[in-house]
């Protein structure tokens with residue numbers, strides 16, 4: 001029997017993860033590899049990339065690393081060369097890299113706004129453009145749709161105080177995903193595109209946000225901010241990176257083969273209330 005992310009002939013799907021050294025990205029890279037994908041781990045932090053690659057290889061998985069700044073078109077072209085030279089045509093693109101800023105609308109600077117859009121939204125657009133032909137070629141050759149998974153957030157669905165710029169970037173991810181899915185379907189690109197919308201995930205990113213939320217007056221201390229956030233998730237906790245990674249594996253695999261243009265909420269019930 002073939003693994004979830006192998007083709008019927010036993011060859012691996014080739015997957016690239018941006019922000020692959022971070023909490024959700026590294027968990028995703030590990031999960032994709034454990035299900036049979038050959039994974040290209042990308043991030044701006046070389047040492048952290050190498051640690052993830054070494055870990056995957058030590059468990060018998062296939063991985064290579066590559067520095068990729070998602071806001072830089074030249075960086076994407078260089079990453080494409082690495083993918084093609086190392087493995088071939090990409091089948092799975094996980095646009096995961098992202099940053100946040102906790103500020104009121106009044107305090108958010110133009111530089112904050114532009115930085116968040118560059119990494120959270122423009123990065124996804126550049127990656128999609130850069131790899132579209134390869135994803136299409138892989139889909140044609142294997143007769144299995146390629147898959148793009150775009151990292152949004154519950155902040156792409158609901159408004160959150162002190163995160164207006166972040167919400168705007170994640171809303172852009174959500175709507176770009178839908179438009180691209182419809183367009184690629186109409187052009188018979190054999191590429192599915194879905195967005196994923198986690199609630200709070202217990203990573204360094206979340207720790208920083210909670211600290212800043214406390215400082216912004218959302219809660220008197222980071223500990224109380226953490227407790228308030230935990231309580232806001234009906235499932236009773238924040239997510240782990242692995243819980244989000246498993247959903248990404250599902251979207252990457254043929255288990256989700258009838259899904260495109262969808263927004264998958266993995267939020268412990270946060271937005272169901």
Ligand SMILES: NC(=O)c1ccc[n+]([C@@H]2O[C@H](COP(=O)([O-])OP(=O)(O)OC[C@H]3O[C@@H](n4cnc5c(N)ncnc54)[C@H](O)[C@@H]3O)[C@@H](O)[C@H]2O)c1
Nearest residue numbers: 019021022023024069070096097098153198200201203205
């Ligand atoms: N943690 C959460 O609560 C949560 C919830 C919903 C959505 N998300 C989203 O999930 C994604 C990953 O978040 P995380 O919690 O793993 O954060 P993280 O901070 O652990 O990881 C983010 C990674 O992105 C990398 N990065 C930053 N700028 C980059 C750039 N220009 N190019 C490439 N990589 C860059 C960082 O080096 C880091 O490794 C983000 O898009 C975030 O918005 C996170």
